[in-house]
Amino acid sequence: MSLVNICRDNNDPFYRYKMPLIQAKSEGSGNGIKTNILNLSEVATALARPASYLINGLHDPEKLQDSLDGFIEKFVLCPQCKNPETVLEIAPGENLQRDCKACGKITKVNPSYKLVSYILKNPPKDASKKQKKSSSGKTASANVIGGGKSISDIANRQQGSGSGSASGEDKPAEKVVVKDEDWSVDMSEEAIKARAKELEKLNIGEARAKYEDFGKWLLEGDDGELPNDVEIYKKILSLDIASDRQTVEVLAQVLFDEDIIEEIETHKGLLLKLVTDEKFEKSLLGGIERTIGTQHMDLVKQVPKILMALYDEDLVSEDVIRDWGSHVSKKYVDKETSRNIRKAARPFLKWLDEADEDEDDESDDE
Ligand SMILES: [Zn+2]
Incomplete structure (x- = not known):
């Protein structure tokens, strides 16, 4: 499974801000269809946003990645420099804003977006106190371990190469059921098939965890040694x-x-x-x-x-x-x-x- 650039307008293959492609799977039929996002927490971590924002902010199960791109554009990227290293803050007067750690620009989030009211009611943990120390603010650099070496990238490819049990059915470690009404949409057979195919390639499990452990262990030594x-x-x-x-x-x-x-x-x-x-x-x-x-x-x-x-x-x-x-x-x-x-x-x-x-x-x- 490949990683994609967080800012999709950016085609640079060496762009350091990457996230996993969103993986979804549908269950049920007719009005009972539910869409499960299998790697919700991974995507949320890569973007440094609570998973609940994604659940409430994504509305088109057929075009999940597009929908996610919209979310990123509105709630993650700095409009000034297009960097995703921003922190959501609530300014006086219930104004939601992005504080860019890259260029320093603070930009208001358009209050007419539906998700804004949800975020104001469920603020990010440290949003009330404006973070001055950039080290404590959670920004979208989570994917970059050790100065650009992305071990999860390697682990992700490992899933693709598949080692036997590739059904993906039995071990979606981060299965989250999205119950939002907007999700109960019948989905075209084609789209479901395409996603099922993606899923076959998924192999979230032990192997992956091992490489992440290994990579982190290698890079977490004292003084970068x-x-x-x-x-x-x-x-x-x-x-x-x-x-x-x-x-x-x-x-x-x-x-x-x-x-x-x-x-x-x-x-x-x-x-x-x-x-x-x-x-x-x-x-x-x-x-x-x-x-x-x-x-x-x-x-x-x-x-x-x-x-x-x-x-x-x-x-x-x-x-x-x-x-x-x-x-x-x-x-x-x-x-x-x-x-x-x-x-x-x-x-x-x-x-x-x-x-x-x-x-x-x-x-x-x-
Ligand atoms: Zn910026």
């Missing part, structure tokens, strides 16, 4: 995720930054324990691709060196690198970034080919 590799390996064993590819993908995004060449050397012991076959080699490349594409675009020009380091340390085989280099994929980054990274890899791929030819030449001579 990572735990050492032995501690990391112990944690992986205790979470029982050593045999999951996603573990390698998470690590590649956490262990590496602009000093990746040295870091490959530093962490090769840990990585060699986990990268035990081609599957994991591909995940390692994918995780690195994602690190480059989402956090360190400046590393694109170093791709040949990175591949050489991985190859030298026996972390990734020639065949896997070749195969990776010949397919543009949007599994880890958007297509264009993927293409750019592979373009940058060409000198190394060429070097591999030439090394092979040399070998052939030598054997011909014998």
Whole structure:
């Protein structure tokens, strides 16, 4: 399941404010139809708004995401700078306003919106006292852990790849029944089918929780220091995720930054324990691709060196690198970034080919 930009007008794939796509499921028939939003609290957390505002603010079950976009436009984004890091406050005279933590602008919410009266009756917890310390105000940065590394993003993709039980029926951890009358609308079969299909891909459950735990644990060290590799390996064993590819993908995004060449050397012991076959080699490349594409675009020009380091340390085989280099994929980054990274890899791929030819030449001579 992919994350989408909170501000939908913003097409930048590296936009740091992201939220999960809203997931809904209908039950019943005729007038008894109810729409369940399966990931209501996730969406609410990403937006830093109480879930009840969403329940009362979303009115078109057939176009839930559009409806949510409207909510975001009216109650979350700063009209001045379009940043979602705003706090709802109630100013004297029962005026609901957004206080933008990014640009400082305070903007009144149009009082004619129906939801405004609900919010005034059910104010956000700290709205009455104007928050001066921006650290205590809850804004829409909840998705960003550790300076832009979004572990939930990885976990979300994990749901998509599905591991056996993908029905989604048995474990919607955040199932919330929306009883608002506006929801009791008959829904087209098509829309229901489309949502059911989305649901099949959902796999909210243990695996996901484990990666979130793992990611948080990695990034929550003192002074932003990572735990050492032995501690990391112990944690992986205790979470029982050593045999999951996603573990390698998470690590590649956490262990590496602009000093990746040295870091490959530093962490090769840990990585060699986990990268035990081609599957994991591909995940390692994918995780690195994602690190480059989402956090360190400046590393694109170093791709040949990175591949050489991985190859030298026996972390990734020639065949896997070749195969990776010949397919543009949007599994880890958007297509264009993927293409750019592979373009940058060409000198190394060429070097591999030439090394092979040399070998052939030598054997011909014998
Ligand atoms: Zn602003």
